[in-house]
Amino acid sequence: MPADLPDRLQHYVGGAHVDSTDGSTFAVLDPVSNETYLHAAAGKAADVDRAVAAARQAFEEGPWPQLLPRERSRVLHRVADIVESRDARLAELESFDSGLPITQALGQARRAAENFRFFADLVVAQTDDAFKVPGRQLNYVNRKPIGVAGLITPWNTPFMLESWKLGPALATGNTVVLKPAEFTPLSASLWAGIFEEAGLPSGVFNLVHGLGEEAGDALVKHPDVPLISFTGESRTGQLIFANAAPHLKGLSMELGGKSPAVVFADADLAAAIDATIFGVFSLNGERCTAGSRILVQREIYDEFVERYAARAQRVVVGPPHEPTTEVGALVHPEHYAKVMRYIELGRTEGRLVAGGGRPEGFPTGNYVAPTVFADVPADARIFQEEIFGPVVAITPFDTDKEALALANGVQYGLAAYVWTNDLRRAHTFAQALDVGMVWLNSNNVRDLRTPFGGVKASGLGHEGGYRSIDFYTHQQAVHVTLGEAHNPTFGKGH
Secondary structure (H helix, E strand, C coil): CCCCCCCCEEEEEEEEEEECCCCCCCEEECCCCCCCCEECCCCCCHHHHHHHHHHHHHHCCHHHCCCCCHHHHHHHHHHHHHHHHHHHHHHHHHHHCCCHHHHHHHHHHHHHHHHHHHHHHHHHCCCCCCCEECCCCCEEEEEEEEEEEEEEEECCCCHHHHHHHHHHHHHHEEEEEEEEECCCCCCCHHHCCCCCCCCCCCCCCCCCCCHHHHHHHHHHCCCCCCCCECCCCHHHHHHHHHHHHHCCCCCEEEECCCCCEECCCCCCCCHHHHHHHHHHHHHCCCCCCCCEEEEEEEEHHHHHHHHHHHHHCCCECHHHHHHCCCCCCCCHHHHHHHHHCCCCCCCCCCEECCCCCCCCCCCCCCCCCCCCEECCCCCCCHHHHHCCCCEEEEEECCCCHHHHHHHHHHCCECEEECCCCCCCHHHHHHHHCCCCEECCCCCCCCCCCCCCCCCCCECCCCCHHHHHHHHHHEEEEEECCCCCCCCCCCCCCC
């Protein structure tokens, strides 16, 4: 257990750490022992009301929205500096709280700093459109912050994904209320101190812990929160969409995925195996862009399955804090039970070639051996449904047309990975994929300037780069007539 852990977590509202209005708390479990290691304040509607009121006051009366972009940028660069200086501690807490291997948690902490640095630079460098009709008209665009942004984040890589929303929301001059996932509240509680030290004005950042159906629901329905950015399950996204509709809120939702990795016979097989092993077993398989369906051309199918299964069996499962661990413990016993149910189902739907349950030597904790099913039909539930764990389904195909039908034949459309040395096929196939993001002959390595988002059940809207700036700002068009105005004349008679 990390040293100096608090015994309870409070909300952070208007620059102060506070308990819930009704004093209620909820237990937070360590995923290795599944024992309660602290209690967090359980936010309800009254707590969200307090946080939104503080954020609204800071927006309407405070300095933050009025600062020049360069001034806000300096604060966000200080945030990045602080996060970088504390990356080891952040990784320690994140690994303990979520079960993520410590080496991967460290990478996520550094990515969080980079997110802040990126948007700190972008908000200064951005230019807004101007359209001129020489001698007659000038048209230009003002960008204005919208108000209180409601940010609802998931339990997988929580600190990094919080930074992904906090960075652009704050850079553009909004104030925020963050509702982190109840399974992993520990690292989120560090933001208050980081922002205070960086010089963020009081009330600009607010944090309410709590259950999604209580605190999250209250935030979505709050009339003074004009926009919601949510990352999480597709079913929760549907509820948020419905609950936000009466208020006509701006919504950005990054939801579930069941991403295909398509491996053609002419691919670099060693590179494809490396990437697809990492793509589904990194972050414990708890990643929305995991390539959890691998579609392999028939000519190389048997060799691929044999080599893939052998590699999967060598993936190191271990305690999250061990630097040699590649797959740690799943986040929570409820999620562990869900993943194990899918593994039992998979035994009836495919051919088990690796893993299949709890690994040897780990009688307790939420440990799952990297699990591989081959010969999985397209109508199998383990092919169609998001498992969100270290479980992969491998399916053969013969033709490009069949591969495309398999790849697109699910309700999700977040990401896809294509492995082929045929340049024409790569680009043609990528354009035909019904997904928001495609990686060709590449693992999931994303340039922060590019849009992130999915289609179908995988999301609504995009964030990342300028798309985040668009989402968190109003774009006001101003039209100026130059010279004499030329107006249609009504009401003068004949």
